[in-house]
Amino acid sequence: MMSSALLKLFRSTGSYLLAISRHSIFRPHSIRGIPVPKTDHERAAAARDLLKAAFGERVITADDPTSRPMVALTTPWSTTCHLPSAAYFQPVSAAEVSTALSIITKTQCKFAVRATGHNPNPGFSSTREDGVILDLQLLNDKSFDPETGIASLGAGNTWGEVYTWLEGKGRSVMGGRYEEIGVAGFVLGGGMPGFVNLRGMGCDQVRGFEVVLGDGHTVHCSAEVRPGLYRALKGGGSNFGVVTTFYLQTYPLLKTQYTVSLYKPDDYANIIEASVATHKEMETDVQAAYFTNVHRDFVAIGQLYADTPEEEPKVFEPFRKLESMMAPVVPKTDGTLSTLAQAIGHRPPKGKRTIFTISTKVDKALYLAIHKIWQDITATLPPSSDGTDLHYTIQPVTASAARAGRDNGTGGNALGLQEVSQNWCVFTLEYPRDGDDVVHQAAMDRLYEQVKAAAEERGLLLDFVCPTFADKRQDVLRGFGEENVGLIKEVAAKYDGEGVFQKLQYGGFLVRDL
Numbered sequence: 234m235m236s237s238a239l240l241k242l243f244r245s246t247g248s249y250l251l252a253i254s255r256h257s258i259f260r261p262h263s264i265r266g267i268p269v270p271k272t273d274h275e276r277a278a279a280a281r282d283l284l285k286a287a288f289g290e291r292v293i294t295a296d297d298p299t300s301r302p303m304v305a306l307t308t309p310w311s312t313t314c315h316l317p318s319a320a321y322f323q324p325v326s327a328a329e330v331s332t333a334l335s336i337i338t339k340t341q342c343k344f345a346v347r348a349t350g351h352n353p354n355p356g357f358s359s360t361r362e363d364g365v366i367l368d369l370q371l372l373n374d375k376s377f378d379p380e381t382g383i384a385s386l387g388a389g390n391t392w393g394e395v396y397t398w399l400e401g402k403g404r405s406v407m408g409g410r411y412e413e414i415g416v417a418g419f420v421l422g423g424g425m426p427g428f429v430n431l432r433g434m435g436c437d438q439v440r441g442f443e444v445v446l447g448d449g450h451t452v453h454c455s456a457e458v459r460p461g462l463y464r465a466l467k468g469g470g471s472n473f474g475v476v477t478t479f480y481l482q483t484y485p486l487l488k489t490q491y492t493v494s495l496y497k498p499d500d501y502a503n504i505i506e507a508s509v510a511t512h513k514e515m516e517t518d519v520q521a522a523y524f525t526n527v528h529r530d531f532v533a534i535g536q537l538y539a540d541t542p543e544e545e546p547k548v549f550e551p552f553r554k555l556e557s558m559m560a561p562v563v564p565k566t567d568g569t570l571s572t573l574a575q576a577i578g579h580r581p582p583k584g585k586r587t588i589f590t591i592s593t594k595v596d597k598a599l600y601l602a603i604h605k606i607w608q609d610i611t612a613t614l615p616p617s618s619d620g621t622d623l624h625y626t627i628q629p630v631t632a633s634a635a636r637a638g639r640d641n642g643t644g645g646n647a648l649g650l651q652e653v654s655q656n657w658c659v660f661t662l663e664y665p666r667d668g669d670d671v672v673h674q675a676a677m678d679r680l681y682e683q684v685k686a687a688a689e690e691r692g693l694l695l696d697f698v699c700p701t702f703a704d705k706r707q708d709v710l711r712g713f714g715e716e717n718v719g720l721i722k723e724v725a726a727k728y729d730g731e732g733v734f735q736k737l738q739y740g741g742f743l744v745r746d747l
């Protein structure tokens with residue numbers, strides 16, 4: 234009832250688009266004299282109707298008879314995020330994002346922003362029927378300026394699309410390791426590229442952002458213009474506005490060499506020793522990267538190099554000495570970032586997923602202790618044949634990764650990385666769609682507490698929690714350090730004075746939770 238009353242009002246006053254113009258102000262109690270709906274569901278219905286009136290078929294609802302709603306509903310990587318939102322709106326321009334935000338603020342409807350939905354925390358890029366989603370996948374423009382080497386990328390692009398397009402121009406950009414993940418969520422969460430030690434984080438590649446603010450205005454920021462907003466966005470996520478375009482520094486085509494092999498899991502002590510030894514070597518060879526991904530039935534080790542040397546890089550010698558190799562799944566290949574992303578990417582079956590991460594200093598005894606904790610908790614879970622897979626990945630980061638972000642002349646990022654050799658260990662639990670969330674989450678919670686305690690009691694735990702791998706309950710923003718938290722709070726207050734992204738946004742690592 235209320236939503237159709239709102240619609241009538243906007244129509245009767247001439248044009249609802251005029252009524253929701255960019256200069257609209259946040260009115261908590263009424264819209265042109267009519268009280269805003271009282272419940273979240275009513276507000277979402279009002280926003281849905283206004284969005285439909287303004288944008289027609291680009292607003293999808295769960296009850297649409299076509300197949301498009303299914304596409305929108307099943308996009309998220311984890312099925313825990315397949316929630317039926319009141320509406321999914323797919324804007325094609327910053328101006329449309331602005332209009333949508335005006336509708337959201339007028340109706341005071343809860344909302345979430347989705348690029349590709351790869352974040353597995355329910356509520357980060359998904360809502361229930363009491364909210365609407367701004368799904369940015371149609372914002373996929375790309376352009377390249379050969380003079381500056383800067384690529385302008387719409388927020389709906391994925392790394393796979395960007396790598397292939399740029400490589401056609403003989404250029405590369407430091408982005409994610411998987412083709413399907415979004416430029417937007419990756420960069421706003423700091424983003425750990427495949428070769429993080431070479432040029433720092435994904436956010437360190439940004440030379441500017443185009444952002445639609447909560448009041449509907451579109452602004453640009455860079456090291457010179459609005460430098461506070463620019464720096465805060467480099468890791469500070471969705472606290473300030475909807476980023477519609479990312480301006481990223483590109484480099485001459487990066488050649489890569491890589492191989493991925495599977496090893497026997499009972500050789501874990503030697504595998505851990507080799508991982509630690511390789512990490513130490515990487516401090517003096519920043520072209521190297523690896524991952525050690527430990528499962529119950531196998532350990533996958535990826536050796537990645539940012540060049541195509543004739544001789545196998547010395548840095549990987551400790552892995553070559555392992556005698557437990559079962560099979561090479563990706564034979565040694567000379568390629569590029571796009572072929573690397575294709576080679577290591579995989580499309581797993583739909584299922585539930587939950588993750589967390591901890592950052593620690595590099596230490597063999599700690600890694601062995603973590604492995605033991607993981608083994609004990611894994612033993613309490615259903616077998617892998619049932620589709621349950623609790624796995625962890627050692628992700629080495631050298632001191633130079635922190636330096637690269639700090640010293641690239643753009644004023645640094647908001648992540649507060651310490652210049653030490655560190656491991657951003659990420660734990661992922663995958664389980665079937667009908668799996669019991671409470672039981673599985675309880676196992677993850679036990680794992681988190683014990684792993685964190687093991688690192689803490691050895692004095693090896695770091696405050697930093699990488700946002701792109703974090704569980705929603707982790708204290709991500711505080712981990713950036715006091716100064717950066719201060720910056721993020723100040724910038725959020727300055728550019729979102731009405732608190733649209735704090736009060737109405739469904740989830741995220743937000744200032745409101747500090």
Ligand SMILES: Cc1cc2nc3c(=O)[nH]c(=O)nc-3n(C[C@H](O)[C@H](O)[C@H](O)COP(=O)(O)OP(=O)(O)OC[C@H]3O[C@@H](n4cnc5c(N)ncnc54)[C@H](O)[C@@H]3O)c2cc1C
Nearest residue numbers: 348349350351352358410415417418419424425471476701
């Ligand atoms: C298979 C796989 C591989 C991965 N590999 C890596 C990796 O190599 N390195 C790494 O660091 N991470 C990696 N990740 C993690 C990934 O980067 C994060 O899940 C990231 O949040 C995904 O971003 P998205 O845009 O794809 O997802 P989404 O879920 O759509 O968005 C993530 C968050 O960003 C917000 N957001 C998205 N777009 C905008 C915008 N334009 N403006 C404001 N807020 C926005 C959303 O509201 C949400 O809170 C991987 C994840 C998966 C599933």
